[in-house]
Amino acid sequence: MQDRIRNAALRDRIVSAAEAAALIQDGMVVGMSGFTRAGEAMAVPLALAERARSHPLKITLMTGASLGHDLDKILAETQVTARRLPFQSDPALRRAINAGEVMFIDQHLSETVEQLRTRQLPAPDIAVIEATAITAEGGIIPTTSVGNSASFAILAKKVIVEINSAHPLSFEGMHDIFIPTYRPNRMPIPVVTPDSRIGLPYIPIPPEKIAAIVMTYKSDSAASIASPDEDTVAIANHLIDFLSHEVKMGRMDNRLVPLQAGIGSIANAVLHGLIESPFHDLRMYSEVLQDSTFDLIDAGKLTFASGSSITLSAAHSRRIMQDFDRYKPHLMLRPQEISNHPEVVRRLGLIAINTALEFDIYGNVNSTHVMGTQMMNGIGGSGDFARNALLSVFVTKSVAKGGAISSVVPMVSHVDHTEHDVDILVTETGLADLRGLAPRERARIIIRNCAHPDWQSSLQDYYDRACAFGGHTPHILEEAFSWHIRLRKTGRM
Amino acid sequence: MQDRIRNAALRDRIVSAAEAAALIQDGMVVGMSGFTRAGEAMAVPLALAERARSHPLKITLMTGASLGHDLDKILAETQVTARRLPFQSDPALRRAINAGEVMFIDQHLSETVEQLRTRQLPAPDIAVIEATAITAEGGIIPTTSVGNSASFAILAKKVIVEINSAHPLSFEGMHDIFIPTYRPNRMPIPVVTPDSRIGLPYIPIPPEKIAAIVMTYKSDSAASIASPDEDTVAIANHLIDFLSHEVKMGRMDNRLVPLQAGIGSIANAVLHGLIESPFHDLRMYSEVLQDSTFDLIDAGKLTFASGSSITLSAAHSRRIMQDFDRYKPHLMLRPQEISNHPEVVRRLGLIAINTALEFDIYGNVNSTHVMGTQMMNGIGGSGDFARNALLSVFVTKSVAKGGAISSVVPMVSHVDHTEHDVDILVTETGLADLRGLAPRERARIIIRNCAHPDWQSSLQDYYDRACAFGGHTPHILEEAFSWHIRLRKTGRM
Numbered sequence: 001m002q003d004r005i006r007n008a009a010l011r012d013r014i015v016s017a018a019e020a021a022a023l024i025q026d027g028m029v030v031g032m033s034g035f036t037r038a039g040e041a042m043a044v045p046l047a048l049a050e051r052a053r054s055h056p057l058k059i060t061l062m063t064g065a066s067l068g069h070d071l072d073k074i075l076a077e078t079q080v081t082a083r084r085l086p087f088q089s090d091p092a093l094r095r096a097i098n099a100g101e102v103m104f105i106d107q108h109l110s111e112t113v114e115q116l117r118t119r120q121l122p123a124p125d126i127a128v129i130e131a132t133a134i135t136a137e138g139g140i141i142p143t144t145s146v147g148n149s150a151s152f153a154i155l156a157k158k159v160i161v162e163i164n165s166a167h168p169l170s171f172e173g174m175h176d177i178f179i180p181t182y183r184p185n186r187m188p189i190p191v192v193t194p195d196s197r198i199g200l201p202y203i204p205i206p207p208e209k210i211a212a213i214v215m216t217y218k219s220d221s222a223a224s225i226a227s228p229d230e231d232t233v234a235i236a237n238h239l240i241d242f243l244s245h246e247v248k249m250g251r252m253d254n255r256l257v258p259l260q261a262g263i264g265s266i267a268n269a270v271l272h273g274l275i276e277s278p279f280h281d282l283r284m285y286s287e288v289l290q291d292s293t294f295d296l297i298d299a300g301k302l303t304f305a306s307g308s309s310i311t312l313s314a315a316h317s318r319r320i321m322q323d324f325d326r327y328k329p330h331l332m333l334r335p336q337e338i339s340n341h342p343e344v345v346r347r348l349g350l351i352a353i354n355t356a357l358e359f360d361i362y363g364n365v366n367s368t369h370v371m372g373t374q375m376m377n378g379i380g381g382s383g384d385f386a387r388n389a390l391l392s393v394f395v396t397k398s399v400a401k402g403g404a405i406s407s408v409v410p411m412v413s414h415v416d417h418t419e420h421d422v423d424i425l426v427t428e429t430g431l432a433d434l435r436g437l438a439p440r441e442r443a444r445i446i447i448r449n450c451a452h453p454d455w456q457s458s459l460q461d462y463y464d465r466a467c468a469f470g471g472h473t474p475h476i477l478e479e480a481f482s483w484h485i486r487l488r489k490t491g492r493m
Numbered sequence: 494m495q496d497r498i499r500n501a502a503l504r505d506r507i508v509s510a511a512e513a514a515a516l517i518q519d520g521m522v523v524g525m526s527g528f529t530r531a532g533e534a535m536a537v538p539l540a541l542a543e544r545a546r547s548h549p550l551k552i553t554l555m556t557g558a559s560l561g562h563d564l565d566k567i568l569a570e571t572q573v574t575a576r577r578l579p580f581q582s583d584p585a586l587r588r589a590i591n592a593g594e595v596m597f598i599d600q601h602l603s604e605t606v607e608q609l610r611t612r613q614l615p616a617p618d619i620a621v622i623e624a625t626a627i628t629a630e631g632g633i634i635p636t637t638s639v640g641n642s643a644s645f646a647i648l649a650k651k652v653i654v655e656i657n658s659a660h661p662l663s664f665e666g667m668h669d670i671f672i673p674t675y676r677p678n679r680m681p682i683p684v685v686t687p688d689s690r691i692g693l694p695y696i697p698i699p700p701e702k703i704a705a706i707v708m709t710y711k712s713d714s715a716a717s718i719a720s721p722d723e724d725t726v727a728i729a730n731h732l733i734d735f736l737s738h739e740v741k742m743g744r745m746d747n748r749l750v751p752l753q754a755g756i757g758s759i760a761n762a763v764l765h766g767l768i769e770s771p772f773h774d775l776r777m778y779s780e781v782l783q784d785s786t787f788d789l790i791d792a793g794k795l796t797f798a799s800g801s802s803i804t805l806s807a808a809h810s811r812r813i814m815q816d817f818d819r820y821k822p823h824l825m826l827r828p829q830e831i832s833n834h835p836e837v838v839r840r841l842g843l844i845a846i847n848t849a850l851e852f853d854i855y856g857n858v859n860s861t862h863v864m865g866t867q868m869m870n871g872i873g874g875s876g877d878f879a880r881n882a883l884l885s886v887f888v889t890k891s892v893a894k895g896g897a898i899s900s901v902v903p904m905v906s907h908v909d910h911t912e913h914d915v916d917i918l919v920t921e922t923g924l925a926d927l928r929g930l931a932p933r934e935r936a937r938i939i940i941r942n943c944a945h946p947d948w949q950s951s952l953q954d955y956y957d958r959a960c961a962f963g964g965h966t967p968h969i970l971e972e973a974f975s976w977h978i979r980l981r982k983t984g985r986m
Contacts, residue, residue: 083931097965103931104965108913118842118883119744120916121929183842183883184750188681251612257677342881343836349611349676364908372973373964379913387880388835390611390676413970415857415908420601420872423613436614438576438596471866472590472597477906477978480865481970488970 004163005213006136013213017043020160020212024048024126026057031124031152034071035064035309035336036263036288037089037221039145041128041162043214045071049078058082062124064147064308064336065109065287065380066090068221076102085121086112087378098374106368109287109381110340113151117182126211127156129203130164132171138207139200142175143167144220145309146333150177150203158211166217170324173201175333191344194258194285194306195332222314225291228269231397234428235266236273239353239393242424242431244278246391254278258285260345260385261292262354263311266395268292270353275299285348287339287381289331291316297330306332308339340384352389354382356396356417358407359425359450361443361463362473363434365394365417371484372413379416386421398427398452404492406455408446410462411480425450439473455493497656498706499629506706510536513653513705517541517619519550524617524645527564528557528802528829529756529781530582530714532638534621534655536707538564542571551575555617557640557801557829558602558780558873559583561714569595578614579605580871591867599861602780602874603833606644610675619704620649622696623657625664631700632693635668636660637713638802639826643670643696651704659710663817666694668826684837687751687778687799688825715807718784721762724890727921728759729766732846732886735917735924737771739884747771751778753838753878754785755847756804759888761785763846768792778841780832780874782824784809790823799825801832833877845882847875849889849910851900852918852943854936854956855966856927858887858910864977865906872909879914891920891945897985899948901939903955904973918943932966948986 005011021044024030034040040063051057060083061075072090075081084093086107096102107115115121129149132141142149143164153159178199181187190198228236246252256279261267271292274282284293284305291313296302310333312320320327338344345352356365357376367382368375386392394417396407407427419439425432430449434442447459466474483493498504514537517523527533533556544550553576554568565583568574574586579600581587589595600608608614622642625634635642636657646652671692674680683691721729739745749772754760764785767775777786777798784806789795803826805813813820831837838845849858850869860875861868879885887910889900900920912932918925923942927935940952959967976986 085929098963100933100960100963100967103934105929105931106913106965111913114839114883115928119742120884183840185685186840186842187685188683188836188840190681192678192680249612342839343681346607346835347676347679347681349679369964369966371964372970373959373962373966373968375965383880383911383913387876390607391613413968414966415911416913418876418909418911420599420604420876420909435608436578436598438598440593441596466866467593469866470591470593471862471864472593472599472868473862473866473907474593475866475906477865477974477981481973485970 003169004133004165007134007138007207010134010138010207010210010213013210014215015212017047017214020044020214021047021051023158023160023211024059028125029060029062029122031062031127031148031156033064033129033145033147033149034067035145035147036311037066037068037223038309038311039130039143040067040069040071041130042069042071042218043162043216044128044160045075049074049080052078052080062112062148064145064149087380089377094375104375106378108379108383109336110342110384113148113337116151116155124152124156126158126160127152128160129153130162132167133163133169134161135202138210139202139204141172141202143171146175146335147308148336150179150335153203153205154179159205159209160212160214161210162214162216164216164218166219168321168324170328174328174331175201177203177335178338189338189341189343191338192347194283194348195304219317222317223290223311225268225313226265228272231428232266232269233273235395235426236270238426238431239270240273240277255281257349257351257390258283260286260350260352262382263288263290264355266355267353270395271296275301285350287336294320294327297327304330306334306339308334308336340381342384342388345385346388349390350385351391351393352385353393353395354386356394358409358412359394360409360412361446361459362439363419363422363425363442363446364412364415365422366412366414367416369414371488383417386417391423392421393424393426394422395426398429398450403454405487406452406493408451408455408459409483410459411475413481413484496662497626497658500627500631500700503627503631503700503703503706506703507708508705510540510707513537513707514540514544516651516653516704517552521618522553522555522615524555524620524641524649526557526622526635526638526640526642527560528638528640529804530559530561531802531804532623532636533560533562533564534623535562535564535711536655536709537621537653538568542567542573545571545573555605555641557638557642580873582870587868597868599871601872601876602829603835603877606641606830609644609648617645617649619651619653620645621653622646623655625660626656626662627654628695631703632695632697634665634695636664639668639828640801641829643672643828646696646698647672652698652702653705653707654703655707655709657709657711659712661814661817663821667821667824668694670696670828671831682831682834682836684831685840687776687841688797712810715810716783716804718761718806719758721765724921725759725762726766728888728919729763731919731924732763733766733770748774750842750844750883751776753779753843753845755875756781756783757848759848760846763888764789768794778843780829787813787820790820797823799827799832801827801829833874835877835881838878839881842883843878844884844886845878846886846888847879849887851902851905852887853902853905854939854952855932856912856915856918856935856939857905857908858915859905859907860909862907864981876910879910884916885914886917886919887915888919891922891943896947898980899945899986901944901948901952902976903952904968906974906977
């Protein structure tokens with residue numbers, strides 16, 4: 001206890017989860033820790049949901065990104081969540097969002113706290129933050145994610161801290177908490193390499209703002225990352241061949257430039273592929289650090305990884321947490337505003353690898369909306385990285401649903417990343433290098449290199465007929481979504 | 494002559510425009526000065542076009558942005574331009590682009606030189622730069638634009654300088670030429686206020702790279718800005734009312750935050766509207782400085798304006814150039830990489846005001862493609878600013894072609910700015926504040942506030958029926974482009 005709450009006066013504020021949850025009132029804006037199912041407070045939201053079963057209430061729920069432990073499911077099913085931002089990945093919440101029952105504000109992950117700070121979004125009434133410990137000064141040491149926790153705690157009127165003693169005290173020192181000076185008098189953000197330390201190892205708030213402390217013991221939800229398969233290995237190999245060519249052309253050296261990779265199985269497989277690559281002394285400047293990050297460290301390939309969260313499979317989690325001191329010198333967790341900051345992303349010159357839901361023959365990418373209408377998870381940090389990266393790469397398998405759906409379509413049904421922000425597209429069939437190409441040139445190379453053979457001739461046919469209509473970006477508006485419409489009607493594009 | 498070419502050894506390199514143009518060979522990449530029809534070299538490109546009439550040749554032409562003096566028309570008609578980037582605004586070139594005869598690479602204006610520097614685009618073989626003078630060290634003092642001239646001159650093997658003595662020598666000192674350190678060892682860009690001076694007053698290149706000097710005397714092309722009309726005045730008034738409300742809410746003070754405004758009549762009218770506003774001590778951090786910038790300085794409303802070019806109407810140009818020393822302390826011209834840099838835009842926290850071609854009921858903006866296929870001018874700097882601004886505003890009249898076309902549509906036919914990057918939409922009918930709203934909430938307010946009364950009920954009908962299909966962003970894919978298709982078939986949406 002003395003280790004976990006080092007400010008003796010604060011120990012009086014330990015209460016039950018239900019007592020802490022009682023501070024949250026109907027209509028409040030609540031900022032909770034949690035990013036990619038890591039480091040979320042659990043006891044208080046569960047107690048809140050429990051209370052809502054008998055005494056309904058609604059809140060606006062802000063987090064870093066997705067929550068673990070089915071919290072988004074439980075809070076959606078108990079109808080506690082009325083508004084949600086800036087990201088989610090839960091099937092039950094997704095259903096409520098797509099039914100128009102929950103208002104979801106899908107944001108670039110670096111931007112939420114900017115809008116809070118300028119009061120363009122309402123400040124949180126209460127922040128609920130999971131912590132490893134509280135320092136003697138009242139500083140909050142986060143756990144496996146930083147996300148938006150620091151700004152939530154600073155901007156909220158009251159803070160509830162969940163001390164989770166399942167996390168090792170050696171997490172202390174892994175975090176780098178930096179809050180930009182407020183505009184209009186902001187100075188540069190001084191990150192100049194992935195391992196630049198620019199802030200404090202804890203979230204600095206006045207101890208009197210800590211209204212309640214709840215003691216917990218729980219592990220993070222395990223990530224369910226599919227193992228690399230034939231297709232994801234092929235995607236990884238195409239990308240590694242391409243990067244080898246970039247090195248040969250003298251555009252970067254064998255250390256490459258710092259890497260960012262989005263969450264999910266494909267990006268994880270691509271990083272995994274780097275273990276057997278000719279590259280060395282790699283660095284990451286990313287938002288989520290997954291299994292592959294630690295495998296690359298183990299393989300001696302990766303020297304440093306900066307992120308906003310650590311999200312691991314059960315097996316990796318057991319192994320890494322037991323041996324955490326060995327990994328710690330290679331790791332740093334930052335607020336998502338800094339891990340994703342356009343200023344830093346542009347300065348460092350990243351290779352950004354993110355997953356597309358579908359892309360079109362001109363290089364526009366849909367990351368969020370199935371059939372142009374149904375939200376999956378949200379844009380997340382992909383836009384923060386893709387816009388400002390040195391190389392913006394999007395990856396996906398060329399087909400889905402056993403071949404019924406082509407991931408390469410005439411026109412994407414929703415645009416998250418425009419043609420201006422996409423340099424490289426990769427599927428298991430090949431890689432399209434779009435740099436310096438006009439739309440008509442892009443179409444030819446995307447269809448040839450990235451489309452599945454089953455769909456190539458139909459795409460080529462669409463493109464050829466569209467060219468007869470003319471235009472810088474030829475399209476036949478009558479048919480642009482015909483593939484999606486056919487899928488809805490027949491189950492196949 | 495001694496004033497204009499202060500390095501005596503360079504005076505031997507004065508040649509005719511035809512002799513200089515002879516340095517440009519078939520297949521070369523040529524980087525020319527010029528941004529928003531200001532500061533372009535003219536004599537050499539005209540000589541090149543003349544030569545091409547008898548001896549055809551093709552080049553890749555890179556500039557800052559658009560060229561004046563019909564150069565893009567002449568170079569397109571003589572088929573000299575095979576590839577063109579990153580922006581253009583000429584009807585003849587536009588026709589060639591839309592016919593697929595010229596390959597046009599439409600880029601965020603801050604990004605071209607990043608891609609050149611990392612050799613992701615081929616470096617210019619020759620740069621052709623208009624100058625006020627050449628310093629004793631061989632430094633090039635630009636004229637009314639900086640654009641990409643500095644990086645073109647630094648990266649090209651040879652440089653042709655056109656000394657235009659129609660520009661006053663007092664331009665010297667107005668420019669601030671800063672080139673970021675090369676990645677991976679880049680330091681922060683030290684602009685912290687619009688008037689931060691961080692570079693040199695000239696483009697520093699070794700004098701031996703100057704292969705030819707051509708003496709010219711010409712004025713910039715005059716901007717043809719339509720005078721404010723009833724609609725643009727209404728747009729300005731809606732925006733000023735909104736900004737007054739922001740001040741009242743304590744989100745900014747009466748000096749506002751630094752302003753950016755895109756090129757064109759509507760943005761110009763909005764800035765003009767600020768003359769009669771309650772705001773004072775305004776600052777601009779923009780890309781093009783138009784008539785309204787100088788009117789605001791004259792009115793004592795604007796203290797400083799940073800841009801990448803000055804583009805004036807004929808009347809304003811006469812008046813301002815005669816009295817340039819009075820304006821000079823209030824002005825600075827920077828490379829477009831710096832005027833538009835995401836790092837600086839985010840740090841300063843701008844109000845970015847740009848023009849939409851059309852926007853949809855969910856807040857996606859089309860800035861470039863008529864009917865989803867025909868390129869107008871290009872995205873220009875609008876994405877650099879909109880993505881990172883404190884407030885991202887898009888303006889347009891609610892209808893075009895005498896009411897036959899609604900600027901508010903069910904789904905935009907091309908996306909340049911996604912829903913994530915658009916805070917405020919304004920037409921003459923009203924303003925929609927989209928901050929913190931989910932798509933369904935945005936649709937209601939956009940239809941109510943921004944659509945023309947003639948089109949409101951049709952939009953509402955589409956939205957209501959789309960909601961029956963469900964989804965986070967309700968759409969009926971069969972009808973999403975029906976308004977555009979009807980326009981093509983009947984001349985009316």
